[in-house]
Amino acid sequence: MSGPDESAQRTATIRQTLANREYAAVFTAQAQSVLGDNVARAAIVALIYGHTRSPVVTAAAFAVSYLPWLGLGAVLTAWAERHPYRRTMIGCDILRAGIMLVLAVFPHAHPSVLIALLFLNALLAPPFDSSRSALMPRLLHGEQYVTAITLNRTTAQLALIGGYGLGAVLVTVNERAALVFNGVTFAVSAVIVSLLVKEYPPSLKAEQHTGLLREALDGYRIVFSSTVMRSIALVVFCGVSIGVIPEGLAAAWAAHLAGDKPDTFGFGVIMIASAVGFVAGSALVTWQLRPQRRVALIRPVAIVTPLALVPALLDPNLVVVAIMTVVAGASLAITMPAGNGLFVQVLPPAYRARAFGVMQSGVHLCQGAAALITGWLATYYALPAVVGYFAIGGAAAMALVIAAWPTRATIADAVAANKVVIAAEQHAVAGPGRIDDFGEVTIDLGRAPLPPRRRPSPGPSARREPPMADPAERTVDLSERTAELGGLPPPPPSQAARHS
Structure with missing residues (x-):
């Protein structure tokens, strides 16, 4: 994965990004299947509640989709x-289409059977999503990758809103129709990926297999032993823990503002405000900020997410709550594409799916825990106080995280060291003299390139030493530095094929 061009004055447009045929296929497949998934989720919630009239069973059916990320993910x-990412995505889509069609054929089965089928469907999400995330850096580079991240997240937010709305309409007509619709979207996704996406070899070769459990733990090791990746992960986890609060408490918050009466309008305003904020922040960071500024803005913008919710202590009205929610969502959306782009630059390719799986698991765990904790506290204490004090705690935690943010030199060394690993892998695959455009890879650090360093001169008459080599060429030094950063040292030439 190459970094954004240091000299770039503007980001890649949507048209330029979608001009990549393979990414356009992955994007289309994902967009329509996410829409179908949200349609089915609304239908399933209505279906199970209509059969059981039990809020607990209904909540279990809704929450089961998150369970695989917390353990088996x-x-x-x-x-x-x-396995090849394309093959994994196609297989997961086919199985999910079959499960949805079974649900549509037997919608009146016992709730335990329905929940079991939903859990099987949810088990297929981690391998599909991690394969898609790991495939994208192979399809896109530089600014196109950042634009693609924004497109994916924005589309997911729009699909969430549209899917719930369409699901509610289809349920009133025929609850089976929503399930069939979702099954069809999975089948279409499989067809699109199979026809328009090329097959790429798996990142982990057969001779590198060490056991699934150990390989899963290696995903956590590679993320949390690297100074740069660990810092990005902590910023994201802390941010989503705070950003989810307005959504998690939307119904209770709206009822509180309406005098402890159910308020559908207020609930909708808060939910939409969260999505609007995320879409606006994603658009701002991708198309209005220069590439050089993104990484530099991660720290100052990350602290805005919790601070935006602190005014909840004053028990503001619905308009102010909506504004707070928009600001919190926008600031979170600004940090995530920038952090994602940097994360990929320091992540060894052989760990892409596992590392993205670690991030996805952490996001789901933090969001679920934050929603449960604040919801539990709001049953005993005033909701505005719960939100406000939780946000203050989040701001303190975020301040500690960004205080430990790595220096520019550390980030530069980590990116350059990963270039050496990628170059060795490309050399092993392509053969001598065919390292694919490795010399054109640049680093986005939000600043101008470092000037060449010279050794100190003992006196004015002493001859100056020649400048040191470019970081990307200092293979020996970077190998040692990589070990310090928690990354993987580049393999010796005799073992390069084992790391391709």
Whole structure:
């Protein structure tokens, strides 16, 4: 994965990004299947509640889609690393289409059977999502990758809103129609990927297999032993823990503002405000900020997410709550594409699916825990106080995280060291003299390139030493530095093929 061009004055447009045929296929497949998934989720919630009239069983059916990310997700993403990403995505889509069609044929089965089928469907999400995330850096580079991240996240937010709305309409007509619709979207996704996306070899070769559990743990090791990746992960985890609060408490917050009465309008305003903020922030960071500024803005913007919710202590009205929610969502959306782009630049390719699986698992765990904790506290204490004090705690935690943010030199060394690993892998695959445009890879650090360093001169008459080599060429030094950063040292020439 190459970094954004240091000299770039503007980002890649949507048209330029979608001009990549393979990414356009992956994007289309994902967009329509996410829409179908949200349609089915609304239908399933209505279906199970209509049969059981039990809020607990209904909540279990809704929450079951997140369970695989909290345990089995790491093992499933490690399994996906062993297989070609395209093949994994197609297989997951076919199986999910079949499960949805079974649900549509037997919608009145016992709730335990329905929940079990939903859990099987959810088990296929980690390998599919991690394979898609790991495939994208192979399809896109530089600014096109950053634009693609924004497109994916924005589309997911729009699909969430549209899917719930369409699901509610289809349920009133025929609840089976929503399930069939979702099954069809999975089938279409499989067809699109199979016809328009090329097959790429798996990142983890057969001779590198060490056991699924160990490989899953290696995903956590590679993320949290690297100074740069660990810092990005902590910023993201802390940010999503705060950013999810307005959504998690939307119904209760709207009822509180309406005098402890259910308020559908207020609930909708808060939910939409969260999506609007995320879309606006994503658009701002991608198309209005220069590439050089993104990484530099991660720290100052990250602290805005929790601070935006601190005014909840004053128990503001619905308009102010909506504004707070928009600001929190926008600031979170600004940090995530920038952090994602940097994350990929320091992530060894052989760990892409597992590392993205670690990030996805952490995001789901933090969001679920934050929603449960604040919801539990709001049953005993005033909701505005819960939100405000939780946000203050989040701001303190975020301040500690960004205080430990790595220096520019550390980031530069980590990116350059990963270039050496990527070059060795490309050399092993392509053969001598065919390292694919490795010399054109640049680093986006939000600043101008470092000037060449010279050794100190003992006196004015002493001859100056020649400048040191470019970081990307200092293979020996970078190998040692990589070990310090927690990354993987570049393999010796005799073992390069084992790391391709």
